[in-house]
Amino acid sequence: MSENPEGPESYAESAVREVLMADDARVDAAVGYAALLLACVGAASESDRLVSRWQAVTSRPAVLLVPDEVTARAWGMLFAARGAPDWGGELPPLDLDAEERAHRKHLDAGGPLREQAAEAEDRAREGDLQGARCALARWAEQARLSARPDIATLAACRHVAPLLVQGTLAVADGWARDYAGTLIAALHTRYRTESRPLDWRELIERIMWLRGEPGNVPPPATHAGIDDAQRRLGVRLPPQYLEFLLTCDGLPADVAFPRLLGTAELFTGGHGVHISDPPGLVLLAESGRIVESDPLFGVTTHSGIRALLQEHLRLLEAAL
Missing domain, CATH: 3.40.1580.10 (SMI1/KNR4-like)
Known part of the structure; x- marks a missing residue:
């Protein structure tokens, strides 16, 4: 990532700009990415809070937060690991065995982040959790080089998803709350309504x-x-x-x-x-x-x- 997750104000800046100034489709994309990122650092409650507030102010369906099959697969694996929230029931059900096979082909396409994700998945599937955590640490270091790393490809790894839910990708105390809160405040500014205090x-x-x-x-x-x-x-x-x-x-x-x-x-x-x-x-x-x-x-x-x-x-x- 180009900004350190320990600096939520700077990391959220581009997402806030999207929410305040972009068209609705890009707002949905920004919120969807942020919700997935929060879920992948073990902050499921903050992820769900962000999605629920987005739905409350926009009245749009949750499927708009899932732009492609890899993101849908990522949410499916995360929900299998943690349980699906209410909004998750709006997403189409997936055959996770079939999705796991499809995702292996996706990982085999290569690229630094995919290679690290594949290694973490292989280690976790074999029961080598320490090795999987080390691979995830290397993934995080590589991800910091990108302004918007492909978090969906990582979360869609079936055996990695439980580690993400547990908070293996550690962030500073309060980061998730502040990141979600910043975006929620921006949503309320854009979609302000006088009917609900x-x-x-x-x-x-x-x-x-x-x-x-x-x-x-x-x-x-x-x-x-x-x-x-x-x-x-x-x-x-x-x-x-x-x-x-x-x-x-x-x-x-x-x-x-x-x-x-x-x-x-x-x-x-x-x-x-x-x-x-x-x-x-x-x-x-x-x-x-x-x-x-x-x-x-x-x-x-x-x-x-x-x-x-x-x-x-x-x-x-x-x-x-």
């Missing part, structure tokens, strides 16, 4: 994408961490704020938006819970309202954390 994860991902930081979404708070915070604060946090914390434990600052504190940093003072740094946002625990104090604009009361973040999103979108 964003869920919490989509809202945060879109904010961070518009900020230019798609890989900087904090992980969610734990239930234990929230319980500790509530005991320490002596208050029960309102349900909507809990939903926010269970999506991301705080939020980085932006040019005109303060850093939202994580659960371990929240503190009480005055009439509520201080949730920002610098101070200026106070959560009223009983009502869930947030009071914003600004030296220039005075005091504004938001109905809740979601209203505050939606206003932030509106300003980010207006700046595009």
Whole structure:
């Protein structure tokens, strides 16, 4: 690959351009390739999330993500190894024995990536899993020389597919989530609809994408961490704020938006819970309202954390 998978922002850049600017057929191709790549690095849940969001915003059938017989074969082998998700039921069923024989002919056509894929397949079929993993490592090194390596040919190897599902092609922690999230945010920008509100994860991902930081979404708070915070604060946090914390434990600052504190940093003072740094946002625990104090604009009361973040999103979108 021309970019290191540990850099999701740079790797996703070309795919985001396709989603935002290309025709629908190329959007489908970009999403299909990304979903397959995610599945091949052991991130099945992120792959399925990307496909489900693509379907939700486009209403297009999953078969459009499968442009050729090798890609269809790849998904068939991956589903055999991990189980088919709901969207996979839209794809035509395959005779995997026949597909395995056909794929051997495809591999025999040669080329560096096919040779490494064939070696990994042979090793895995013989039960030499360590040898197969070494061959996959060599495949990955060779693949980095290409901007869009042929991942379908690798995944269509019947005995290699289980290793891919297990995450043998390792990537950095959080890479798959950030890569999928970046593309989902781009899909929502292109196919924006006012009829369906964003869920919490989509809202945060879109904010961070518009900020230019798609890989900087904090992980969610734990239930234990929230319980500790509530005991320490002596208050029960309102349900909507809990939903926010269970999506991301705080939020980085932006040019005109303060850093939202994580659960371990929240503190009480005055009439509520201080949730920002610098101070200026106070959560009223009983009502869930947030009071914003600004030296220039005075005091504004938001109905809740979601209203505050939606206003932030509106300003980010207006700046595009």
